[in-house]
Amino acid sequence: MSDAAAATDTLPWHPPSPAPDEWSRVVLVSVSPQVDGGRWPIQRSVGETVEVVAGVIVDGHEKVAAELLWRHDDEGEVQRAPLRLRYNDEYVGRFRVTELGRYRYKVRAWLDAFGTWQDQFRRRVEGGAPKAELDSELLDGAALLQRAAEAAPDADRQRLARYVDRFRTGDAGAALEDTVVRLARDNDPAEGAVESDWLGVRVDPEHARFAAWYEFFPRSAADPGPDGEPVHGTLDDAARRLEHVHRQGFDVVYLPPIHPIGTTHRKGKDNAPTAGPGEPGSPYGIGSEDGGFFSVHPDLGGMEAFDRFKAEADRLGLRVALDIAFNASPDHPYVEEHPEWFRHRPDGTIRYAENPPKKYQDIYPFDFESDDWRGLWDELKRVFTFWIDKGVTIFRVDNPHTKPFAFWEWCIGSIREEHPEVVFLAEAFAKPKTMYHLAKLGYNNSYTYFTWRNTRDELRAYGEELFQTDVAEFYRPNFWPNTPDIFTEYLEHGGRPAHVIRFVLAATMSSAYGVYAPPYEHVDARKHPDREEYRDNEKYEVRTWNWDAPDSLQPLMRRVNRIRRENPALHHMRTLRFCDTDNPHLLAYWKEDPSQPGPAGAPASANGAASEPRNLVLCVVNLDPYHRQSGWVSLPLDAWGIPHDRPFEVHDLLGGERYYWQGGGAYVELDPHSLPAHVFRVERHAHTERDFEAVR
């Protein structure tokens, strides 16, 4: 095979004879973080820090110098910071990403010739070497400074020249001055430096990391009719509910598709194969004579109503997320205008969606490989840019895993060129590799398996995978306890306590979470008998909700959202860590605010002048919605910077109580029928013994 033969001589592990300029004693063996060898950027959001760790080795006992270089794509200048040796030949540095868009970073390392010389010289001096030996060595040091002076700016060159003179006259003290080290370092010619490739960072808006999503169907937002019967709501009705959403502390209001709905093969109540007269159909069957992806359903009030809805959301500081579902009803205008964008059956008709023997005659999937794929792709990208021009910058994308990955990489990537502020949430409840790949190629939020992880060990294993492995570098989970498509048996059987448990978990484990709210806050626990879905599913019918029901979960949601806002620890997800518990029904985890400066977990100083401690939150959740559970939680006091022999205070922000703990274990007892979770703020202020006496 010619391709194999050609490859023989080009494999990098087929060592050529090195040319003089092609080898360095310094070897860069690893740079992290990186995703698939730099093929994809890591993700961060505005204000976060990128900590870079480089593995650098050199033969012998020489010292290494290394630096981190970074720049934003839209800025001309490369910034630099030295990397510091941590341990095990790992050099660490960090930079903060402050602007949306793309940053890149790389690492550079070289032999620290002067530092090595000075270290050995110092040891000669301390070992009592004779003056003749020191004088001789100083000549070597002078030669190194001379090399540094050659490339130095004027002022430094003169200073270095003076040191060269002092070295040559045998001034051993000069060699140990701080100034000469700094001058040598600042003007190090860094000969034989090795560099990594540039690696990328995609910087998203902060709300890609920290946001609470509220999903509802606008057509169910109207008040009921005189006999309590549901009335088809409009986006103006929906706009009247935004005050309610805002008061509960949500950040994003997310609407299922708002486009005209097809009539051909329209689905009926609870996904019945045909709709009865007056049934509204599924909003995912998009397109009718009233328009398609660029139109708003007339029954929702049309585009003007949407504009008013968006204005009200803006007034309240709520962001609007729209649902983009790339499938067409048989009535979508494209079907006549662009039949070439759809697959055809051998008899010439357009192929509806099917998974034999099941048929979905109400949906025509696009043919992304059609002869006019370029035209189709451009048009679908235009769907996003149309709504971006309307001020929408968050999109929940329906079933992205059934469209080509190459389409998403191109579509999202090229939109992001112009609009780095846009957030795409991938609704891909697919297999792990597919979900991860969609995140790598541009989705900045992703649905997850959280929805089906119920036990302590499941939740811990999944949380560790998402937040504590390299997955966290490219995948940003958005935790949902329910969706219009998914209503689990745990929620059905566990009722109100289960709803509280899953809500607290979603909102505190992940800093980005959402809830399909109306049935959730009213604990509508009626499951469809055959499917993992709600009965009387809003996807197929208009419903009515009592938005002010006194017994709803709204007060709990409001409180949890306020706790989230007030505690910076809960604004992050990659910091999630678990605690051991001795009862498998109790899940315990904690988070610390990584963004505040100051020492990590520094205890109060001995003289009582407390440094500002970072915000630290510990959650303990009883996962059993039926029974009171109690047990011991192991507390990582060392990581928290709390001495084992001193009491400290924890404040349950959910229940209101304060407890005084000491040592590495805490006893908890949680009754799902009152409050199944503690959300403790751990207070690390300096307390005097007297403080504790007073409260006891």
Next chain:
Amino acid sequence: MSDAAAATDTLPWHPPSPAPDEWSRVVLVSVSPQVDGGRWPIQRSVGETVEVVAGVIVDGHEKVAAELLWRHDDEGEVQRAPLRLRYNDEYVGRFRVTELGRYRYKVRAWLDAFGTWQDQFRRRVEGGAPKAELDSELLDGAALLQRAAEAAPDADRQRLARYVDRFRTGDAGAALEDTVVRLARDNDPAEGAVESDWLGVRVDPEHARFAAWYEFFPRSAADPGPDGEPVHGTLDDAARRLEHVHRQGFDVVYLPPIHPIGTTHRKGKDNAPTAGPGEPGSPYGIGSEDGGFFSVHPDLGGMEAFDRFKAEADRLGLRVALDIAFNASPDHPYVEEHPEWFRHRPDGTIRYAENPPKKYQDIYPFDFESDDWRGLWDELKRVFTFWIDKGVTIFRVDNPHTKPFAFWEWCIGSIREEHPEVVFLAEAFAKPKTMYHLAKLGYNNSYTYFTWRNTRDELRAYGEELFQTDVAEFYRPNFWPNTPDIFTEYLEHGGRPAHVIRFVLAATMSSAYGVYAPPYEHVDARKHPDREEYRDNEKYEVRTWNWDAPDSLQPLMRRVNRIRRENPALHHMRTLRFCDTDNPHLLAYWKEDPSQPGPAGAPASANGAASEPRNLVLCVVNLDPYHRQSGWVSLPLDAWGIPHDRPFEVHDLLGGERYYWQGGGAYVELDPHSLPAHVFRVERHAHTERDFEAVR
């Protein structure tokens, strides 16, 4: 910065608009094994298998086809095998490496168009689709076969054409025949196939993986003088000891440097700064007027004696390993012939080795960056090829981590071009990244931290790192309980039981191991008071050993080496797995022979006709050299394919006893003063109940 600006448009995660030929619906998300993204080859030895796992995804519900391609560098033809779906979108295939040198492999994946069509067609048939629908779909299937026929060889093209005809006439049965699937698969045009890069495998001789090394100083091989005084031995004396080494079951005999030793600043007994008259010096101070790296010390009998030694080793089937230490004594011929190969002090003299304030005046290190570095590198490579021409194919390389990595990559790589049979053992007791990097760039055996890992948890963690992570793809450990440089407190204080424990561990945990034998087999446990070294260190003096001492560890060593030979499980290292024990002094681990065909751990079949089970060895070692220890070992019966409700037999190959166990836990009790280890062969043959009755 211009380089940064230039990089902006070339980063792969800056998505270009895809050209029609540049995108595929199939995405290859991962291929393993690979080392640093393919920068280095994985290592295997002759006869081993490479199992390749590819992560392949596609949008939608389509089926994927994937294949593995591989070839040896010296063979023209690429071989192919299909990859089979395992789970989680992972496709698995394997190939066996049978020749020394370099193999390469890659993965290719594409959309299985006909397989997808046929799967859906079958479901239509089973779902009772009407004939009109099936006829219509058959036209699509015919089109796929037509495409396959276009590129097919004559015979297949005709067969495919006949199927096209049958499809077109509505013959639904034809679409489900095995033959059409095979024809379509064999002639699949594989449109839009994606390929990985070629990845490399370095194939070493089997003894790079499975060998027992015996180290001794030939100058200590002579019989003592008439008053018991040591006599300087020759390589002819050493040759007389080879029968002894062979009888003990060792495979490799390894000699410290055998070259002429310098006299200038020669070290005395126990590393004294100066040698007294008649002291022989350290063999690592290489070179005198009698020659250097290409010569044999006259007191060892010169080159002729070496040739006789080598011939005797060949006769016994023992391989000879030489020690290559790239440093020169001040008397080495190079010092006069090539002063430019050494670093110089400012006063013009050659720099000796030093780590201020310590000075090593007896050793001149080479300057690998000298102006004539090319000449030096060529000369040092010639040291290896000289001894290769003498028939030596194993080299233990002294302190490789103090020479540039680029030198080793070039030197080893270019030697291996001609001599893939050569084995290089890196004596780099350095930091982990350095040790791993040396292995990546070509060393096929490496010293390890085993020497200092004494507790159960230390040994388990280290074993898991070496044998169960990606480290095993490039790093092949050689376990040594002692060396002339290292004699640990554990061995000193633990005496004979400790020596037995560490020997059994080295020989059974790793399939490649070695021992600095004379003091070990005679349990010479006298440590230098200040250093982790033997007292009366052979590096600095001639000693005398009673090679036939009746109380030596030789019988144990012989037995362990025989057990190793007879049990294929012990010929491998990457299969090492640990068992839990309830006593921290008990370490338990097992290995299975991966090379035999047949199902992994298949239990005997129900009808009593046992399939040939793979060799399986379980070791349990009491790590406490002072006290009897007992406890329970958890047995992985499922992995072993042994039913929990049936008894099975284990045969202690070390102690000779046979035990009958049942269930997942085994009680053991080990007395270090008799035998501190069990080396069980686990017997998985079908036993009838009667067999067990008979032995009870």
